[in-house]
Amino acid sequence: MSGIILIDPPPAMYDSYGRHLHYLRVSLTDACNLRCVYCMPEDIQFRPPAELMQDHEVLTLIRVAASLGVDKIRLTGGEPTVRRNVVELVRGIRAIPGIERLAMTTNGVKLEALARPLADAGLDQVNVSIDTLDPEKFRRITRRGDLDEVWRGLEAADAAGLHPIKINCVVTRGFNDDEVVELARLTYLNPWEVRFIELMPFGSVADFQFHQVVSSAETRERIEEALGPLVPVPGHNGHDPARPYRLEGAAGRLGFISSVTEPFCEGCTRLRLTADGRLRLCLLRDDEVDLLSPLRAGADFAALQEIMAAAAYRKPWGHGLEAHEFALSREMSQIGG
Ligand code: SAM
Numbered sequence: 001m002s003g004i005i006l007i008d009p010p011p012a013m014y015d016s017y018g019r020h021l022h023y024l025r026v027s028l029t030d031a032c033n034l035r036c037v038y039c040m041p042e043d044i045q046f047r048p049p050a051e052l053m054q055d056h057e058v059l060t061l062i063r064v065a066a067s068l069g070v071d072k073i074r075l076t077g078g079e080p081t082v083r084r085n086v087v088e089l090v091r092g093i094r095a096i097p098g099i100e101r102l103a104m105t106t107n108g109v110k111l112e113a114l115a116r117p118l119a120d121a122g123l124d125q126v127n128v129s130i131d132t133l134d135p136e137k138f139r140r141i142t143r144r145g146d147l148d149e150v151w152r153g154l155e156a157a158d159a160a161g162l163h164p165i166k167i168n169c170v171v172t173r174g175f176n177d178d179e180v181v182e183l184a185r186l187t188y189l190n191p192w193e194v195r196f197i198e199l200m201p202f203g204s205v206a207d208f209q210f211h212q213v214v215s216s217a218e219t220r221e222r223i224e225e226a227l228g229p230l231v232p233v234p235g236h237n238g239h240d241p242a243r244p245y246r247l248e249g250a251a252g253r254l255g256f257i258s259s260v261t262e263p264f265c266e267g268c269t270r271l272r273l274t275a276d277g278r279l280r281l282c283l284l285r286d287d288e289v290d291l292l293s294p295l296r297a298g299a300d301f302a303a304l305q306e307i308m309a310a311a312a313y314r315k316p317w318g319h320g321l322e323a324h325e326f327a328l329s330r331e332m333s334q335i336g337g
Helices: 055-067 086-094 111-121 135-142 147-159 177-189 203-210 216-227 292-296 301-313
Strands: 023-027 072-076 101-106 125-129 166-171 193-198 230-232 242-247 253-257 270-273 278-280 288-290
Touching (some): 023 055, 055 086, 055 292, 055 301, 072 086, 086 101, 111 125, 125 147, 166 177, 177 242, 177 253, 193 216, 193 242, 216 230, 216 253, 278 301, 288 292
Parallel strands (some): 023 072, 023 270, 125 166, 166 193, 193 253
Antiparallel strands (some): 242 253, 278 288
């Protein structure tokens, strides 16, 4: 035996199609300080706090995921920054062995004050959602938001080193499809990634949304007509849903997330944990497995590992949008995108 070192293989979760699942998106709350028209109905009722995962429960379930090989966490919502204790929660997640990358998707409203404390607590990067550069239109799309506040948040995130900064822009026909060129221009001077996301039909507004999808192909064409050729950025690994391009001479890049017209299910490495503690196996399918109830009923760590790994194994191959199969059980804001 001398000279031979036996090393246990690292833990890993695979689904029945052989996809390696190592990225968990965790919704910290279903509540939000905006009401984006395509994300939730105006009169949405948020869940009572007792139904949501408490801080120690979030940490336990992430620990379980990390023990099964999850190495990347993205915090989302609702709006993750409206969760009480979000900075302490970030610190706690950062300390979990195995978590190598910790990101957040946010509307940016509270980032001006929170970017530095979040970075100090161990957050690596943020995606900020900005669908328009027009303050009046921003207020209309978000039903209340102040674009200036979000810009100050974005600048604070940049100054705090939450890089790479990504801007998420959902392209919606009749709302902001005429603005994609101006949004793309942001990348000339800023080393950001502006990501154009196809509107996904969802929840109570699915039918309305289906008719307002603007394909990535159409968005790319519009940008190229105005600003010249988009050059594909080499090295796209197939796991990042955004296909990356660059405008000639630009500091930053553009990404296109084409969930509806060019799905990327084959490269999916993601699972989602909803704020009420359900493991959601595919964003666009209603298939979920309850983890919070067993945790509250006293299931031990090994039992939770077993439930999570078994659920992950039966992750569906992909969504059924082409067949007009929509996920209807929740609004997007109740999952986190
Ligand atoms: N509140 C945070 C935010 O605004 O980024 C995080 C949650 S939000 C649900 C996450 C992302 O999903 C945002 O970029 C939002 O624009 C996007 N989103 C919401 N509804 C969508 C839909 N129907 N189709 C595509 N993206 C959507």
